[in-house]
Amino acid sequence: xxxxxxxxxxxxxxxxxxxxxxxxxxxxxxxxxxxxxxxxxxxxxxxxxxxxxxxxxxxxxxxxxxxxxxxxxxxxxxxxxxxxxxxxxxxxxxxxxxxxxxxxxxxxxxxxxxxxxxxxxxxxxxxxxxxxxxxxxxxxxxxxxxxxxxxxxxxxxxxxxxxxxxxxxxxxxxxxxxxxxxxxxxxxxxxxxxxxxxxxxxxxxxxxxxxxxxxxxxxxxxxxxxxxxxxxxxxxxxxxxxxxxxxxxxxxxxxxxxxxxxxxxxxxxxxxxxxxxxxxxxxxxxxxxxxxxxxxxxxxxxxx
Amino acid sequence: xxxxxxxxxxxxxxxxxxxxxxxxxxxxxxxxxxxxxxxxxxxxxxxxxxxxxxxxxxxxxxxxxxxxxxxxxxxxxxxxxxxxxxxxxxxxxxxxxxxxxxxxxxxxxxxxxxxxxxxxxxxxxxxxxxxxxxxxxxxxxxxxxxxxxxxxxxxxxxxxxxxxxxxxxxxxxxxxxxxxxxxxxxxxxxxxxxxxxxxxxxxxxxxxxxxxxxxxxxxxxxxxxxxxxxxxxxxxxxxxxxxxxxxxxxxxxxxxxxxxxxxxxxxxxxxxxxxxxxxxxxxxxxxxxxxxxxxxxxxxxxxxxxxxxxxxxxxxxxxxxxxxxxxxxxxxxxxxxxxxxxxxxxxxxxxxxxxxxxxxxxxxxxxxxxxxxxxxxxxxxxxxxxxxxxxxxxxxxxxxxxxxx
Numbered sequence: 001x002x003x004x005x006x007x008x009x010x011x012x013x014x015x016x017x018x019x020x021x022x023x024x025x026x027x028x029x030x031x032x033x034x035x036x037x038x039x040x041x042x043x044x045x046x047x048x049x050x051x052x053x054x055x056x057x058x059x060x061x062x063x064x065x066x067x068x069x070x071x072x073x074x075x076x077x078x079x080x081x082x083x084x085x086x087x088x089x090x091x092x093x094x095x096x097x098x099x100x101x102x103x104x105x106x107x108x109x110x111x112x113x114x115x116x117x118x119x120x121x122x123x124x125x126x127x128x129x130x131x132x133x134x135x136x137x138x139x140x141x142x143x144x145x146x147x148x149x150x151x152x153x154x155x156x157x158x159x160x161x162x163x164x165x166x167x168x169x170x171x172x173x174x175x176x177x178x179x180x181x182x183x184x185x186x187x188x189x190x191x192x193x194x195x196x197x198x199x200x201x202x203x204x205x206x207x208x209x210x211x212x213x214x215x216x217x218x219x220x221x222x223x224x225x226x227x228x229x230x231x232x233x234x235x236x237x238x239x240x241x242x243x244x245x246x247x248x249x250x251x252x253x254x255x256x257x258x259x260x261x262x263x264x265x266x267x268x269x270x271x272x273x274x275x276x277x278x279x280x281x282x283x284x285x286x287x288x289x290x291x292x293x294x295x296x297x298x299x300x301x302x303x304x
Numbered sequence: 305x306x307x308x309x310x311x312x313x314x315x316x317x318x319x320x321x322x323x324x325x326x327x328x329x330x331x332x333x334x335x336x337x338x339x340x341x342x343x344x345x346x347x348x349x350x351x352x353x354x355x356x357x358x359x360x361x362x363x364x365x366x367x368x369x370x371x372x373x374x375x376x377x378x379x380x381x382x383x384x385x386x387x388x389x390x391x392x393x394x395x396x397x398x399x400x401x402x403x404x405x406x407x408x409x410x411x412x413x414x415x416x417x418x419x420x421x422x423x424x425x426x427x428x429x430x431x432x433x434x435x436x437x438x439x440x441x442x443x444x445x446x447x448x449x450x451x452x453x454x455x456x457x458x459x460x461x462x463x464x465x466x467x468x469x470x471x472x473x474x475x476x477x478x479x480x481x482x483x484x485x486x487x488x489x490x491x492x493x494x495x496x497x498x499x500x501x502x503x504x505x506x507x508x509x510x511x512x513x514x515x516x517x518x519x520x521x522x523x524x525x526x527x528x529x530x531x532x533x534x535x536x537x538x539x540x541x542x543x544x545x546x547x548x549x550x551x552x553x554x555x556x557x558x559x560x561x562x563x564x565x566x567x568x569x570x571x572x573x574x575x576x577x578x579x580x581x582x583x584x585x586x587x588x589x590x591x592x593x594x595x596x597x598x599x600x601x602x603x604x605x606x607x608x609x610x611x612x613x614x615x616x617x618x619x620x621x622x623x624x625x626x627x628x629x630x631x632x633x634x635x636x637x638x639x640x641x642x643x644x645x646x647x648x649x650x651x652x653x654x655x656x657x658x659x660x661x662x663x664x665x666x667x668x669x670x671x672x673x674x675x676x677x678x679x680x681x682x683x684x685x686x687x688x689x690x691x692x693x694x695x696x697x698x699x700x701x702x703x704x705x706x707x708x709x
Contacts, residue, residue: 005535012527117369119548121580124559131561138534139561144527214524214552215580219366223522255528262517271516272502279494279518 004138009259010252011134015144017251018151022206023228024235024243025158026199032238033174033195036085037093039100041203041228042221043107044080048073048204049211049220050111053120062125066208073204074197081196086189104222112218119217122208147209154202155244162240171195175238227254230290236300245301250286257285355390356641358632359412360423361405361433364397367522367548370576371425371621372397375447378606378622379423381613382629388636394418400425400522402432409433413442419641420445422628425621427451427470427497428521438462441644443651445632447625450670451496452503456703459668464651466631467624468593469670469701470497471504473569476591476675476695477542478508481567486511489538489564491529493549494518501544501569507702514538519545526553530560538564546571551580558584570594570689573680575619578687585680585687593673594623594660595691602657617688623659630656668707672700 027041051072056065084103088096124143131139162168170191173181182188207221214220231250235242262278269277293301360379363372376395383391394416398405405424412418421437422445424430430449437444438460446465454460455469481488490505490513492498498518506513514536517529533541541564545553550572557566570592573585596607596617606626610618618626635641635650654663664672675696678689 002535005531008531008534009528012531015527016525112365117365117373119367119369119551119580121551121555129559131559141527141556141559141561143559213556215367215548217367217548220524258528259532271513272506275516275518276494276499279520283520 002136002138004134004136007134007136008138008140009255011140011144011148013252013255014248015148015151015251016255017248018148018155019206019210020224020227020231020251021151021244021247022154022202022209023224024231024247025154025240026202027228028232028235028238028240028243029171029195030199031232033171033178034085034089034192035178036088037096037100038085038199039097039225040080040103040107041199042225043104044073044077044200044203045207045210045221045224046107046111046216046218047076048207049122049216050115050120050207051204052208052211053122053216054115056122057120062122062212065122066205069204069208070201073207074201076204077200078193078197080200081193085196086192089192108218115218117218119215120211121215122212124212143213147213150205150209154205158240167191167194227286230286232300234290234293234300236303239300239302242300242302249289253289254282254286257282261285354640354642355392356420356636357392357394357416357418359409359416359418359421360393360395361398361408361412361421361429362395362423363400363425364395366400367524368400368425368546371448371547371619372423374576374619374622375423375425375625377614378610378618378625379447379629381609382626382633385609386630386633388633391633391636395423398424398429400429402429405429405433406436409437413437413440418442420632422447422632423625424449426495427500428495430454431496434463435460443644443648445628445651447628448621449497450500450701452500452701452703453496455668455670455701456706457708459703459707459709461648461669461709463669464631464665465670466628467671468673469703470500471507472593472673472675472699472701473571473591474501474504474542474544475508475699475702476677477567477569477589478505479695480589480591480677480693481505481540481542482508482510485540487514487538488540488542489514489516489533489536491517491519491533491541491543491545493521493523493545495521498544505542519549521549523549524552526556529553530557530562533564534560534562540564541566543568543572547577551577554581554584570620570678573678573689574621575617575688576621578680578689582687583682586682588680589677589692590680590689591675591677591695592620592689593671593675594620595676595678595689597690598659598661598676600659600661603659603661606659617686627656627658627660627663630658666700666704667709668701668704669709670701670704672698675699 030036030038048069052065052069055068056062088099128143128146130142132142134140162171170186231246232243235246261282262275265274265278362375363369396408420443425448427449431451434444443462446467448467450465450467450469490502492501567589570590573588573590578585634656635647638650639646641647652665654665660673666672674694676691677693677695679692681690
């Protein structure tokens with residue numbers, strides 16, 4: 001095993017991590033501020049990807065598609081909040097889970113009806129095509145590097161937004177005492193809608209970025225949603241910092257597990273068996289890690 | 305009140321079975337058998353006119369939808385062209401999930417009372433559905449999946465595989481790879497067909513393996529695998545990733561800067577995925593039992609009819625499904641589907657014009673057929689395949705010897 005391979009795999013883990021962070025940040029923000037479990041967050045991811053694919057193929061520009069994904073997901077999030085979610089804040093978590101699960105079905109069948117069951121394929125913009133050399137003689141796909149860059153900038157941007165701006169102050173206040181900030185005369189309803197739309201936009205951005213790498217199809221959001229939940233449970237529900245650490249941790253562990261477990265097992269087992277068992281174990285690994293972290297820190301790493 | 309009545313009623317039935325009231329059971333069975341015999345005798349003269357229900361369970365949504373849609377479209381077209389108005393199709397989407405496929409099969413057998421089942425694309429779904437179905441004496445015809453577990457000791461008189469045994473395509477590529485390559489990296493999803501794939505490849509490949517990876521079924525990101533390929537020092541990559549998996553892999557591979565030549569079974573480079581993969585697939589060698597340019601009359605008719613009806617080129621899945629439908633139609637013209645023994649014999653005779661040319665069933669009800677090597681070429685703007693070599697003639701699968709039929 002060479003250093004180039006190790007660096008490449010660490011970058012892969014980081015890239016998966018920042019994508020998960022984009023999803024988890026919105027999820028944890030919504031839970032932290034409004035106390036709402038939003039299962040339909042994966043649908044917003046899908047909406048972002050579809051918006052990007054449709055607009056990019058109509059205009060021929062990935063970048064316009066990317067902007068469209070932000071706008072479409074934020075708009076869908078805001079409409080969802082005003083029409084449905086607003087009625088759920090006072091209800092218990094089971095009602096929220098049921099209602100947002102219904103939203104998943106509505107969004108999935110709706111997009112199947114609109115766009116069909118076939119996957120759509122987005123092309124990587126010409127500017128970001130190809131690979132760049134890495135130290136140690138390896139190469140790395142340029143687009144994935146750009147995705148890492150976007151993820152890190154979003155993390156920094158969110159940090160500044162929450163710690164330095166008036167909106168951020170209100171979000172923090174909302175997290176610690178919802179009734180009190182309403183009593184202070186802050187328009188809590190608008191704040192909720194803004195936070196929800198912000199979370200939705202981040203999910204939409206993640207969907208569009210991943211769409212160009214993989215494929216755009218109905219139901220693409222749900223596997224990512226599960227991972228995003230693992231991330232916020234590990235990181236501590238409601239904590240943006242926890243989401244970032246959790247996402248990078250899950251991304252790295254998942255990638256390295258898929259890569260190293262079969263290799264390690266191959267030392268004691270025949271190659272093909274090691275491959276099969278290793279692959280099966282690797283897909284369980286992050287859940288095992290989650291269980292271990294919860295055993296020692298039941299409220300997650302950075303409990304709010 | 306009614307609830308209590310019902311539950312005591314079912315308790316009663318349970319009791320009789322438990323007490324082993326076999327005398328009564330046997331009587332019942334023989335009455336049914338006699339009436340079925342009578343029925344089939346009465347209808348045998350009008351074999352063509354009786355209604356036949358065929359249940360089609362296939363994948364019509366998600367990343368594997370392209371395969372199932374081709375399967376369904378070819379099947380319905382073949383039935384339509386046969387002019388047989390008595391065939392009723394019940395088509396349902398399994399969403400590529402074994403649990404849904406099992407539910408659909410139960411529903412089709414218990415409440416729709418289908419005579420035949422077919423349609424499943426994925427081997428893990430076939431493994432969940434087929435053993436139960438054939439145990440209930442329902443005939444299942446596979447238009448695609450051919451897991452090794454159903455080809456050997458567990459072969460069944462009610463299970464006909466019209467497509468292939470899973471290992472076949474991969475065996476052909478293993479054989480062909482000996483010509484150019486010494487150190488191949490192999491990659492397949494971690495499910496029955498993926499294991500069969502690499503087993504098949506290795507059965508005929510003489511070089512060494514630079515690496516062997518099993519990915520998750522439905523995986524969409526292959527960065528970690530591509531990194532290992534880059535580092536492995538391989539001279540070639542063999543991958544079996546059907547449907548959306550293959551598209552995602554090839555798109556990412558083309559962008560990764562890795563230049564090692566790829567090859568695979570026809571599934572990784574078939575008509576359903578070539579459009580989305582694009583020019584990155586040009587010139588790639590792949591193995592299949594069928595190709596659009598296979599020179600026989602049935603195939604020309606099939607390709608023209610499919611193109612005229614759906615305005616696209618057919619895939620392997622469509623070809624196999626077309627054959628499945630025509631095999632059923634041919635058997636129906638000989639005998640009634642209600643007379644199971646006669647119908648099984650009529651199926652086994654395989655008296656139909658296959659788009660793959662000569663078609664014969666082996667003792668385990670899996671085909672004996674040629675496997676070809678194809679190359680991805682461009683015809684006008686359309687990427688498609690062309691046969692460049694024959695890897696095996698009259699190829700049998702490796703498990704038939706273990707089958708006691």
